[in-house]
Amino acid sequence: MSSGDVENLGTGRAGPLRAGWAALCLLLLAIPLVDRNDYHLDTLVNTGIFAILVLGLNVITGWCGLLNLGHSAFFAAGAYAYALLNARLGLPFWVCLPASTAAAALLGLAIGSCVFRLRGDYLALVTLGCGEIVRIALTNLDRVTGGPNGLIVAHPAVAVPWGRWEFGIRSVPYYYLTLAAVWLTVSISARLERSGFGRAWTAVKEDEVAASCTGINAASLKVLAFVIGAAMAGLAGWLFAGKQGFVSPESFDFVTSIMVVSMLVLGGLGSIGGALVGAAALTIVPELLRPVQEYRMFLFGAVLIVMMLFRPQGLLGGVRLAQEMRPETERVRQEEDETLAEDVRT
Amino acid sequence: MTPLEAFCQQVINGLAIGMIYALIALGYTMVYGVIQLINFAHGEVFMMGAFLGLTVFGAFAGGAWQGNSLVLAPMFIAGMAGCGALGVAMERVAYRPLRASPRLAVLITAIGASFILQNLMMFVWGPCDRSFPGFFSGAGLDLGVVRVTAMQGFIIASSVAMMVGLQVFVTRTMTGKALRAASEDMVAARLMGINVDRVISICFFIGSGLGGAGGILYGMYYNTITFHDGYLAGIKAFTAAVLGGIGSLPGAMVGGIVLGMGEGMAAGYLSSEWKNVFTFAVLLVLLLCWPSGVLRKARHE
Numbered sequence: 001m002s003s004g005d006v007e008n009l010g011t012g013r014a015g016p017l018r019a020g021w022a023a024l025c026l027l028l029l030a031i032p033l034v035d036r037n038d039y040h041l042d043t044l045v046n047t048g049i050f051a052i053l054v055l056g057l058n059v060i061t062g063w064c065g066l067l068n069l070g071h072s073a074f075f076a077a078g079a080y081a082y083a084l085l086n087a088r089l090g091l092p093f094w095v096c097l098p099a100s101t102a103a104a105a106l107l108g109l110a111i112g113s114c115v116f117r118l119r120g121d122y123l124a125l126v127t128l129g130c131g132e133i134v135r136i137a138l139t140n141l142d143r144v145t146g147g148p149n150g151l152i153v154a155h156p157a158v159a160v161p162w163g164r165w166e167f168g169i170r171s172v173p174y175y176y177l178t179l180a181a182v183w184l185t186v187s188i189s190a191r192l193e194r195s196g197f198g199r200a201w202t203a204v205k206e207d208e209v210a211a212s213c214t215g216i217n218a219a220s221l222k223v224l225a226f227v228i229g230a231a232m233a234g235l236a237g238w239l240f241a242g243k244q245g246f247v248s249p250e251s252f253d254f255v256t257s258i259m260v261v262s263m264l265v266l267g268g269l270g271s272i273g274g275a276l277v278g279a280a281a282l283t284i285v286p287e288l289l290r291p292v293q294e295y296r297m298f299l300f301g302a303v304l305i306v307m308m309l310f311r312p313q314g315l316l317g318g319v320r321l322a323q324e325m326r327p328e329t330e331r332v333r334q335e336e337d338e339t340l341a342e343d344v345r346t
Numbered sequence: 347m348t349p350l351e352a353f354c355q356q357v358i359n360g361l362a363i364g365m366i367y368a369l370i371a372l373g374y375t376m377v378y379g380v381i382q383l384i385n386f387a388h389g390e391v392f393m394m395g396a397f398l399g400l401t402v403f404g405a406f407a408g409g410a411w412q413g414n415s416l417v418l419a420p421m422f423i424a425g426m427a428g429c430g431a432l433g434v435a436m437e438r439v440a441y442r443p444l445r446a447s448p449r450l451a452v453l454i455t456a457i458g459a460s461f462i463l464q465n466l467m468m469f470v471w472g473p474c475d476r477s478f479p480g481f482f483s484g485a486g487l488d489l490g491v492v493r494v495t496a497m498q499g500f501i502i503a504s505s506v507a508m509m510v511g512l513q514v515f516v517t518r519t520m521t522g523k524a525l526r527a528a529s530e531d532m533v534a535a536r537l538m539g540i541n542v543d544r545v546i547s548i549c550f551f552i553g554s555g556l557g558g559a560g561g562i563l564y565g566m567y568y569n570t571i572t573f574h575d576g577y578l579a580g581i582k583a584f585t586a587a588v589l590g591g592i593g594s595l596p597g598a599m600v601g602g603i604v605l606g607m608g609e610g611m612a613a614g615y616l617s618s619e620w621k622n623v624f625t626f627a628v629l630l631v632l633l634l635c636w637p638s639g640v641l642r643k644a645r646h647e
Contacts (some may be wrong), residue, residue, distance in 0.1 A: 122454060301459065312447065
């Protein structure tokens with residue numbers, strides 16, 4: 001749901017939109033009944049995990065306008081929180097959900113409260129550096145994290161009347177679990193977007209000085225965006241670790257962060273539907289391109305450039321975003337430069 | 347080896363790699379000085395330089411050129427010119443159309459360009475390390491406490507020559523003056539009849555050319571190159587540029603040398619696994635505490 005749709009809520013467009021979402025949910029619920037192919041379902045589970053990551057990044061980058069190139073650090077925090085609690089203390093999967101989201105949110109709080117004063121390029125680089133430091137730390141602290149070899153963790157299991165039912169390597173249970181997690185993230189996102197926070201984030205993104213003049217505390221809003229976005233990534237990490245049964249630092253590298261950014265840009269910055277479309281397109285299309293696998297990574301780079309040049313609002317972004325990204329004059333850029341210069345001076 | 351000798355040796359090692367960082371950092375800082383854009387793909391240009399040099403070396407290998415260090419001349423000319431052209435092309439395609447857009451848009455195309463170049467090279471040269479030819483086979487100079495290899499001497503001498511050349515170009519020529527004017531105030535420079543687009547292209551050409559030269563030196567020094575070497579080297583060089591104050595040419599040179607030495611010390615006295623964390627930590631502290639650099643560039647009000 002893009003910002004344009006929010007403005008149109010209650011003016012008649014919300015009805016068909018609701019129906020569309022409901023139809024999509026029903027369709028997704030029905031897929032495993034028709035198609036039991038593990039490969040197809042696995043691809044959809046991966047799509048779901050990425051969709052949650054993209055929705056988290058959307059809070060930070062799409063709404064608050066802070067380009068975060070270290071999103072995989074939050075993903076890693078969630079995954080490793082579960083992996084460590086499970087491998088070292090033997091805690092079961094479900095109990096670790098709060099820990100995973102909390103670990104990622106804490107990392108988001110730490111990074112967010114360091115970087116809220118930065119913007120633009122510097123912010124992007126600092127987040128990139130934070131992401132790399134987390135990955136290098138996970139690789140080198142091998143006493144705790146198992147280093148490059150990673151950690152083996154338990155798959156989820158549920159109690160049933162006749163004992164314990166292991167998810168194991170079946171696809172269907174993970175499919176429904178992921179679907180539930182995506183649904184949860186989408187509904188939190190949709191509520192956030194319409195809340196005071198969502199509007200305040202947009203205000204901070206579009207003009208921080210004006211936003212501050214209306215009494216918005218830009219600094220704490222930016223930190224909050226990091227915390228919420230990170231918590232969502234933590235949820236994705238928890239799911240990922242449980243599904244893989246294994247975590248290692250290489251799943252959380254810079255390429256993963258860039259993939260998430262590409263998905264967000266493709267779908268449209270700030271658009272919830274766009275985040276889902278972007279995640280689906282960039283997970284499923286590369287799978288279809290398996291025969292020409294070497295070219296797959298080109299796709300991510302090309303998507304970023306082509307979208308910015310020809311459709312900066314992404315596939316589902318609204319008119320407002322289009323105008324924002326492609327101003328008629330150079331005014332926007334100059335104003336941005338001036339505020340940056342002021343920051344440097346003070 | 348006494349502790350003093352070991353220390354001096356680390357200084358020399360750090361100086362050699364620092365010179366390479368300084369060359370790359372110049373590319374970041376020149377572009378930033380004029381259009382306030384961090385060219386994220388600059389690290390990839392550096393890596394392309396190394397591969398271009400390797401290609402030229404391959405073309406000349408064998409025959410009369412076997413083992414002849416003169417092959418370095420065509421390697422550097424082709425590498426620098428090729429990278430310069432690549433930089434100009436990148437600016438035209440990915441950055442110029444977005445000059446009026448918010449930073450986020452240009453940043454995203456820059457990341458896209460870097461990703462494309464990286465994967466292009468992976469496709470052309472394969473994902474494994476490629477060996478880079480060594481030169482000056484082991485010759486060196488003993489200076490009492492330290493030994494400077496001919497390779498290190500070559501890196502330091504050629505980098506200093508390029509930096510001096512750049513400084514002369516920027517301060518003594520008409521184009522250099524136009525470049526300084528455009529970085530001071532682009533609108534005013536345009537009003538004075540300076541073709542700002544041309545100045546920006548020249549900036550990209552020179553910056554990318556120096557990055558390409560850095561790539562060849564890097565390949566010669568480590569005798570190996572892969573498609574993802576540009577990423578880390580780019581971040582280190584960017585750290586160097588920020589260390590010296592981004593936008594300032596002497597700052598980039600000093601920043602590169604300081605960072606190279608600091609990294610050498612971190613590798614020598616702490617542990618080589620955490621060497622890269624050192625760079626990132628420096629970058630974070632710098633950006634958070636002194637975003638305008640330790641050597642503050644005099645700002646006009």
